[in-house]
Every structure is written in structure tokens, then in C-alpha cells.
Amino acid sequence: MTLNSEDEGLLQLNNVKLDFHTYAGEVKALDGVTFTLRKGEAVGLVGESGCGKSVTALTIVGLLPENATVTEGEIIFEGKNLLKVTHDEMRHIRARKIAMVFQDPTTFLNPVLTIGEQLEEVFLLNLGSNDAKLEAENTGSSKLSKSQQKKVARELSIQVLKQVRLPDSERVLKQYPHELSGGMRQRCMIAMALARNPDLFIADEITTALDVTIQAQILELLRDLKREFHGSTLLITHDLGVVAELCDRVAVMYAGNIVELADVKELFAKPLHPYTQGLMRAIPMLDKRMDRLETISGSVPDLIYPPTGCRFHPRCPFVFEKCKLMKPELLNAGKGHTVACHLYGEGKK
Amino acid sequence: MTKVLEIKNLTKWFPITSGLLGKVKGYVKAVDGVDLKIDQGETFGLVGESGSGKTTVGRCILRLIEPTSGEIFYRGKEISRLKGGAFTDVRKKFGIVFQDPYASLDPRQTIKSALIEPMKYHKIIESEDQAVMRAQDLIKRVGLNEDHLYRFPHEFSGGQRQRIAVARALTTEPDLIILDEPTSFLDVSVQAQILNLLSDLQRELNLTYLFISHNLSVIEHMSNRVGVMYLGKMMEAAPKDVVYRRPEHPYTHALISALPLPNPALARERVVLAGDIPSPVNMPSGCRFRTRCPYAKDLCAQEDPPFVAREPDHLVSCHFDLHLSAPIPTLDASTKS
Numbered sequence: 236m237t238l239n240s241e242d243e244g245l246l247q248l249n250n251v252k253l254d255f256h257t258y259a260g261e262v263k264a265l266d267g268v269t270f271t272l273r274k275g276e277a278v279g280l281v282g283e284s285g286c287g288k289s290v291t292a293l294t295i296v297g298l299l300p301e302n303a304t305v306t307e308g309e310i311i312f313e314g315k316n317l318l319k320v321t322h323d324e325m326r327h328i329r330a331r332k333i334a335m336v337f338q339d340p341t342t343f344l345n346p347v348l349t350i351g352e353q354l355e356e357v358f359l360l361n362l363g364s365n366d367a368k369l370e371a372e373n374t375g376s377s378k379l380s381k382s383q384q385k386k387v388a389r390e391l392s393i394q395v396l397k398q399v400r401l402p403d404s405e406r407v408l409k410q411y412p413h414e415l416s417g418g419m420r421q422r423c424m425i426a427m428a429l430a431r432n433p434d435l436f437i438a439d440e441i442t443t444a445l446d447v448t449i450q451a452q453i454l455e456l457l458r459d460l461k462r463e464f465h466g467s468t469l470l471i472t473h474d475l476g477v478v479a480e481l482c483d484r485v486a487v488m489y490a491g492n493i494v495e496l497a498d499v500k501e502l503f504a505k506p507l508h509p510y511t512q513g514l515m516r517a518i519p520m521l522d523k524r525m526d527r528l529e530t531i532s533g534s535v536p537d538l539i540y541p542p543t544g545c546r547f548h549p550r551c552p553f554v555f556e557k558c559k560l561m562k563p564e565l566l567n568a569g570k571g572h573t574v575a576c577h578l579y580g581e582g583k584k
Numbered sequence: 585m586t587k588v589l590e591i592k593n594l595t596k597w598f599p600i601t602s603g604l605l606g607k608v609k610g611y612v613k614a615v616d617g618v619d620l621k622i623d624q625g626e627t628f629g630l631v632g633e634s635g636s637g638k639t640t641v642g643r644c645i646l647r648l649i650e651p652t653s654g655e656i657f658y659r660g661k662e663i664s665r666l667k668g669g670a671f672t673d674v675r676k677k678f679g680i681v682f683q684d685p686y687a688s689l690d691p692r693q694t695i696k697s698a699l700i701e702p703m704k705y706h707k708i709i710e711s712e713d714q715a716v717m718r719a720q721d722l723i724k725r726v727g728l729n730e731d732h733l734y735r736f737p738h739e740f741s742g743g744q745r746q747r748i749a750v751a752r753a754l755t756t757e758p759d760l761i762i763l764d765e766p767t768s769f770l771d772v773s774v775q776a777q778i779l780n781l782l783s784d785l786q787r788e789l790n791l792t793y794l795f796i797s798h799n800l801s802v803i804e805h806m807s808n809r810v811g812v813m814y815l816g817k818m819m820e821a822a823p824k825d826v827v828y829r830r831p832e833h834p835y836t837h838a839l840i841s842a843l844p845l846p847n848p849a850l851a852r853e854r855v856v857l858a859g860d861i862p863s864p865v866n867m868p869s870g871c872r873f874r875t876r877c878p879y880a881k882d883l884c885a886q887e888d889p890p891f892v893a894r895e896p897d898h899l900v901s902c903h904f905d906l907h908l909s910a911p912i913p914t915l916d917a918s919t920k921s
Contacts (some may be wrong), residue, residue: 450844473771
């Protein structure tokens with residue numbers, strides 16, 4: 236590995252490969268994903284649909300569908316390989332350490348329980364757990380009774396709803412998900428995720444389903460929380476604008492690979508990978524006037540039969556022989572900027 | 585400049601019924617008094633959040649939805665009350681491209697048949713051969729080839745399907761095309777291809793576009809003039825540089841300043857609106873934006889501001905002249921105007 240000169244990260248993915256079994260064949264969805272998430276930073280994972288960004292997140296939290304198999308690689312989180320832990324350990328990690336919020340809050344909130352019931356459950360699990368008992372014994376305080384636990388959970392729920400700037404939080408606790416607007420539901424989801432004070436917060440397209448003005452509210456909330464919340468964030472999105480506003484570093488994914496990884500300012504100022512360059516020229520931007528958008532020819536490849544060598548080579552304007560034969564490794568291009576492209580490798584200038 | 589389309593005070597209220605007898609207990613005011621005009625050869629961008637009524641406006645023009653009231657003029661002729669054959673004659677001058685290319689093409693129809701059917705219906709061809717030739721010409725114009733005519737929609741990707749939908753919109757030699765979120769289902773790299781295609785076709789065929797989208801960057805890129813809708817009403821309409829660089833309506837201002845821009849080096853002031861969009865069933869009194877407006881005063885709750893011209897070709901519906909700051913910082917030095 237050429238990259239591990241970085242200080243120790245909170246989460247480290249090493250060459251993670253994953254296949255989906257389908258009737259049509261094996262979909263090689265992840266093709267050696269490697270990156271490190273440091274403590275306290277926010278990393279954006281960007282790419283078009285089908286590039287594997289959500290699958291990467293689901294692999295980290297161990298929520299893959301049954302037809303998926305990780306064929307290679309490891310995911311190291313706080314010294315443990317998440318791909319090797321037992322089901323119960325993973326549950327424990329999801330309950331305490333890693334929280335994830337998804338794109339569509341309606342699907343992930345239970346429609347027949349009030350927000351309060353769902354939110355308090357998170358705290359009750361913690362309060363009633365063995366850890367809590369041990370702590371109570373150690374500190375000498377008496378264990379909380381069931382009703383006391385409920386009371387504490389309620390207090391904490393109100394607090395955490397205030398933290399996500401939901402006005403009138405006591406009323407919200409009594410409401411059902413359908414009584415809330417999309418933006419409010421998403422705030423509840425974020426509240427539930429932050430309730431556990433996780434070390435890692437994964438946000439998968441959490442503003443995509445929202446309107447511009449509501450998205451702006453959620454982005455502002457995330458900006459504020461970034462100051463209060465000391466864990467790391469992995470932000471998955473297809474919107475480069477959202478990444479530019481919230482992230483410290485960005486990883487660009489294409490067809491199951493991370494093709495470029497850099498500081499956010501560095502990446503936007505000097506994109507190196509032809510795909511990243513193409514992507515940036517293909518988006519209409521309000522702060523730049525473009526007569527004509529540049530396009531990336533063709534479309535995203537079929538991952539049952541992925542292209543040989545570099546998976547971007549059929550669409551790449553700078554393609555040469557080596558690209559078709561060899562998969563490019565992530566290379567260090569200085570200033571913590573890494574890129575997987577033969578253009579920057581040895582033997583080719 | 586000749587006006588291709590003009591809409592005056594268009595409304596569409598959907599009744600809310602209840603009970604067995606369908607008693608009307610209220611209305612969803614999807615479009616509530618919209619004025620707009622589109623000149624020959626231009627692209628008019630209609631932008632708004634979900635529920636603002638922009639799609640309903642597009643469908644009312646084509647009479648896919650019957651408007652409740654208001655007037656629609658096509659080249660000076662009132663068309664909103666035309667019936668039967670008289671409207672069919674006008675209708676063939678309009679094309680439409682829908683948002684979802686997976687739903688807008690019949691899965692059991694070949695591309696050829698999808699392209700020829702409208703030609704036959706509107707009797708713009710004399711023979712089958714002529715129809716096939718025209719279909720071949722159209723499919724090439726949108727960047728596909730003749731072989732594709734004999735395939736079915738499932739054999740195409742989303743971007744290709746949208747190209748087919750564009751070809752179909754062109755079959756009747758229209759001069760106004762309504763593009764209803766034509767790229768929102770597509771990935772950005774494919775979106776750029778479709779946007780370029782639309783620009784090329786507009787130039788080659790002298791088309792007029794009504795481009796409906798919630799994506800402010802796409803609207804900015806494509807349009808000559810822009811109208812901003814909120815809860816069924818036009819808030820501001822002007823040439824695009826006016827709307828994006830010096831808007832006068834507080835909603836437009838907030839919308840543009842809050843848009844995340846892919847440029848981390850850009851420092852700017854954001855206006856984040858509080859609250860949610862009110863329900864179009866229980867519209868706020870007076871100005872419909874007042875519940876979220878940072879500048880709302882007593883007058884706003886009492887009177888609905890008229891949509892009036894502040895200068896030629898810049899219409900705003902706001903009681904006050906707010907002198908808002910520019911929502912986007914200065915342009916890069918390297919850019920051309």
C-alpha cells in the first residue's frame with residue numbers, strides 16, 4: 236500500500252470488493268474500494284447513480300442485501316474488522332458507534348409509532364443495557380427503575396429534538412410520521428442518529444428528496460452540528476454543491492472504484508482524474524457562465540461485464556493502451572491528493 | 585419579437601370532494617393566477633419547488649388538464665376554450681417531453697411506431713414511406729441511428745429514452761416544446777448530453793421552449809427569461825441575469841442564495857427560509873409567501889400583492905422595494921458573458 240502514511244484513521248477500508256448475485260450474472264459493484272476516514276472529519280463520497288457509493292455505506296454498517304458477497308478486503312473500525320464481527324457485535328456497533336441516515340425518511344420511520352416512541356426506544360435500549368447496569372454499579376448509584384428510565388428517555392428525546400432545531404419538540408414527540416413534513420421527518424431521523432452520540436455518522440443522500448429551501452435548512456443544520464458533533468461524518472451525495480459546502484475531503488467514485496480523493500478545495504481547484512474533470516464541466520454552475528456544457532460520452536458501464544483495466548477507459552478522452560490492460564492504483568499526487576489514473580503514473584507524462 | 589404564447593390569469597383549482605355524493609369541501613389551488621409570455625425562439629424557464637404548480641401550468645397549456653379559468657393565447661389566438669378539431673390543429677404545434685422516460689414511452693410499442701403514430705394522427709404525412717423517412721431523420725437528429733427505430737423502449741438507457749422522447753415531441757413539426765423536468769431522472773454526465781441536444785435542436789429548428797424545472801442551475805444555463813413560482817403564483821419574472829444577479833423578490837433571493845454551489849472557495853451570505861411551504865388548500869391570507877418572508881409586514885397579511893412590472897420586462901409580486909443584495913458573489917474574472 237502506498238497510501239497509509241496518513242495518521243491513524245477512525246475507519247479504514249482496504250481494497251473492498253463486492254459482488255451482487257443476480258439472474259443476469261455477477262454484478263461487480265465494488266472493485267477494490269480503499270480510503271481512510273480520520274477522526275472528526277467529514278468526507279464526501281460522490282458519484283453518479285450505480286457507482287457504488289451507497290453500497291459502500293451499507294457494507295460499512297453491515298446492512299447488505301442477501302445476494303451481496305464481499306469477496307475481498309477489510310473494513311477496520313476502531314481496530315476491528317467489521318467484515319469479521321458477529322451479528323450481535325455488529326448490532327452493538329450500529330447501536331452505539333455508527334449511525335446512518337437515509338435518503339427517504341418516510342421509509343425508515345415506523346408509521347404506526349409516534350416520533351416519541353421511536354426516539355425514546357433508542358435511549359431506553361441504552362439505559363436498560365448491561366453497560367448502563369455496570370456503570371450504575373461502578374458509580375455506586377442505584378439502577379434506574381423502568382418508569383425512571385422512561386422519564387429520562389423522554390427528557391433526552393426532547394433535548395435531541397432541540398438539538399436538530401425542531402420547534403415545539405414536546406408536541407412533535409406525540410406526533411406520527413405522517414403528520415410531519417419531509418424536512419421535519421429528516422430532522423427526526425438525524426435526531427435519532429445523533430441520539431447515540433456516534434463516532435461515525437453516515438448520511439446517504441439526506442437532502443436529495445427535499446426542496447431547495449428545505450434542503451438549505453437541513454444543510455444549515457448539518458453545518459451547525461458539525462461544530463457541536465465531534466465524530467466523523469461520511470456524506471454520500473451526487474450533488475457536488477452539497478459536498479463543497481459541508482465536507483473537508485472528497486472521494487469521487489466511478490463504477491465501483493474510488494478514482495480520486497482530495498481536500499475539498501484542492502479537488503475543486505485542481506481535479507486530476509479525467510472523470511472528475513468531466514463531471515465538473517458537465518454541471519451547469521451559477522458562478523460560471525458556460526455556453527455549452529462539456530459531456531462525457533457514452534454512459535455508465537454495465538458492471539456484470541465491466542470494462543477491462545481502468546473502468547473509465549471507454550469514456551475517457553485521454554485513453555491509451557495501458558488503460559485497457561491494467562487497473563490504475565491510487566497514486567499520491569501531493570498535498571494528500573490521490574488519483575487512480577495512468578496519466579499520472581510512471582512511464583507516461 | 586413575436587409572442588408565441590401568452591397566458592393571462594391562468595388558474596387551476598382541483599376540487600377536494602368528500603362522501604358518497606362527492607360534495608366539494610375545498611380546493612387545491614395548484615395554479616392561482618399565472619401570467620407569462622414567451623417570445624419566438626426563446627427559452628422561458630419556469631422554476632419552483634415541488635407543489636408550486638409549474639407542471640400544472642405546462643399541462644394546462646396543452647390542455648392535458650383543463651384550466652379552471654384564464655386565457656391562453658397561441659400566436660395571438662385564444663385557445664383555452666377551443667374544442668375538438670379546432671384544438672387538435674393548434675395542439676400539433678406543441679410538443680412535450682415528460683420527466684420520467686421510463687413511464688412516458690409505451691413498452692409494447694417500437695420506437696418507429698411511437699414516432700409515426702402522431703404523424704398519422706395529425707395527418708402531416710401522405711404515405712407510409714414518407715413517415716418512415718421522417719422517423720429516420722428525427723432519430724438521427726437526436727443522436728441515435730436508424731436501427732434503433734426497430735427496438736423497444738426497454739432496450740435503451742435513460743438518456744437514450746429521453747432522446748427518443750425528444751424525437752417524438754418533434755414529430756408534428758411543433759414550434760413550442762414544453763420540457764417538463766426533462767433531465768431530472770438522469771445522471772449529470774447524461775444530463776449534459778441532453779441539455780446540449782436541446783440547445784442544438786432549438787438553434788437548428790428555431791424552436792421555442794418552456795423549460796420547467798426545480799433545478800436552478802439547469803434553468804440558468806438553458807433560459808433566456810425566467811419565471812419563479814411559489815404556491816401557484818408567479819413571484820418574479822425577468823431576463824435570467826436579472827433574476828439571478830439582482831432579484832427583487834425575497835423568495836427568489838432566498839432560493840438562489842441558498843443553493844449549494846460546487847465551489848468551496850466561494851464565500852457568500854445565505855438566506856435560509858424558516859418553516860415549510862404552506863398547504864395549497866389553506867393558503868395564507870394576503871401574500872402567500874408572507875409566512876416565510878423575512879421582511880413581512882402587516883400589509884402583507886391583508887393584501888395579495890399584484891404581479892406588476894418594475895421596469896420593462898421585470899415583473900415582481902411584492903409590496904415593497906427591498907433593495908436586496910446580490911445572491912451570488914461576483915463572477916469569475918475568466919468567464920465570459
